[in-house]
Amino acid sequence: MAVSGLSINLATVRQQYDMRQAVEACLKQDIVAIAPWRDQVHAIGLAEAARIVADNRLKVTGLCRGGMFPAADPEGLRAAIDDNRRAIDEAAALNADCLVLVVGGLPKGSKDIVRAREMVADGIAAILPHARSAGIPLAIEPLHPMYAADRACVNTLEQALDICDLLGEGIGVAVDVYHVWWDPKLYEQIARAGANGQILAHHICDWLVPTKDLLLDRGMMGDGIIDLKRIRAAIEKAGFLGPQEVEIFSEANWWKRPGDEVLSTCVERFHTVC
Amino acid sequence: MAVSGLSINLATVRQQYDMRQAVEACLKQDIVAIAPWRDQVHAIGLAEAARIVADNRLKVTGLCRGGMFPAADPEGLRAAIDDNRRAIDEAAALNADCLVLVVGGLPKGSKDIVRAREMVADGIAAILPHARSAGIPLAIEPLHPMYAADRACVNTLEQALDICDLLGEGIGVAVDVYHVWWDPKLYEQIARAGANGQILAHHICDWLVPTKDLLLDRGMMGDGIIDLKRIRAAIEKAGFLGPQEVEIFSEANWWKRPGDEVLSTCVERFHTVC
Secondary structure, three states: EEEEEEEEEEHHOOOOOOOOHHHHHHOOOOHHHHHHHHHHHHHOOOOHHHHHEEEEHOOOOOOOEOOOOOOHHHHHHHHHHHHHHHHHHHHHHOOOOOEEEEOOOOOOOOOOOHHHHHHHHHHHHHHHHHHHHHOOEEEEEOOHHHHHOOOEEOOOOOHHHHHHHOOOOOEEEEEEEEHHHOOOOHHHHHHHHHHHOEEEEEEOEEOOOOOOOOOEEEEEOOOOOHHHHHHHHHHHOOOOOOOEEOOOOOOOOOHHHHHHHHHHHHHHHHHHHO | OOOOEEEEEEEHOOOOHHHHHHHHHHHHHOOEEOOHHHHHHHHHHHHHHHHHHHHHHEOOOEEEEEEOOOOOOOHHHHHHHHHHHHHHHHHHHHHEOOOOEEOEEEOOOOOHHHHHHHHHHHHHHHHHHHHHOEEEEOOOOOOOOHHHOEOOOOOOOOHHHHHHHHHHOEEEEEEHHHOOOOOOOHHHHHHHHHHHOOOEEEEOOOOOOOOOOOOOEEEEEOOOOOHHHHHHHHHHHHOOOOOEEEEOOOOOOOOOOHHOOOOOOOOHHHHHHO
């Protein structure tokens, strides 16, 4: 019987499996929802990835990722927009619930985060018509402020939702507990997003104390200090009832363990602490 | 001639000097404003520290630090409040402009950041009368969200100012560029703080890309991506004209260099990039 309400972001087992192997391992654990990364899709080919999804009737809770808009020159921005259009097409081929946007940080050599944020809004506006016509909602994922310089200059739900409100239909947010758990306005902004149907994804993992690496030291649910149940309750109360998607980057721990162990631990923790 | 507008937080040279040596080294560079940490004061004794400050007519831009309120039990909270009262007395003995509050994170075993924040507000309220009667303004320092779990659950200027507004006179904020540079509401909240005379300190350093350690990899001004001049202009426009206080924790770089080199670099960068 399927593990209802659980999705695995395939980055969680990216060191162990390619996409085909990851899906097989998920199915062995009765996990029927996934979120692949584009490099994982490309590695086996889009057609084959789409076939795997369709043949196994997988739910694809998101494709990771579009975004990365701010650029040092107009050519860079144009290239980013073109790449995002391709990402939308891939998301459509995979029948994904959304395309997750990690919006990008400061262009090389820039200290102007205000301008970078304008480039993000402009970039999203440029791809939104294509996303709408493809039927793929865009999910802005606010990233933790420690990534503001080099990965994403959208860093709070409030900021992401302000962009959504500016741009209209076809866009919402991916709420990743790792990025937003600390936010004093978390519950207020979850409610705001829910009221407008703007929650498109719910990512989970945990914040370890201490955290030893800014990027690759995420914890398994239950091993850290995030109040997962409380955040889940708020997200569900706000109207988003989609699967919780486990996304763990863990160079020193989970990426070193057998994939089966990682996935079975995800299932166990999902049932006990999420 | 004194380097006007520059203060050195003595944590910047804590591996090289004790407080007495640090002051001598600062004076050699014509730096006449400092901000010591309490352990540095205790190491030479409060009376001696106060004598050094008075004899050299040093400006003390802040004493670091009070705070650390959230506790697992009432005894812990009481101990924190007592310790903060002593910190206020020490700040008064040193004629400091303010006592900097690093408010504390989650109590051991807790995942309840909402409750931790209540404990912070309650703890500050408990010490505020003592601070007022001692003539020592309390400066809440919002810390970067990557410290929310283990150091400070006050993580944005907006949140800190909401606490200030709740508590009334005698309290404001320390604006440290390292902690707030990423905030989408930075300029709005600096203006808000200035309108109420709530900016009590202005700390500077830089955010390195990449940042290799969550705590001890701060950069020298100019080596990172913070728009220091823009933030300074906003703070000065908001009415705070006090010194910029350099606070750099840098285990792998600046803490390993000769103190004189660190201080002369601070002076040079202060004149060129701040």
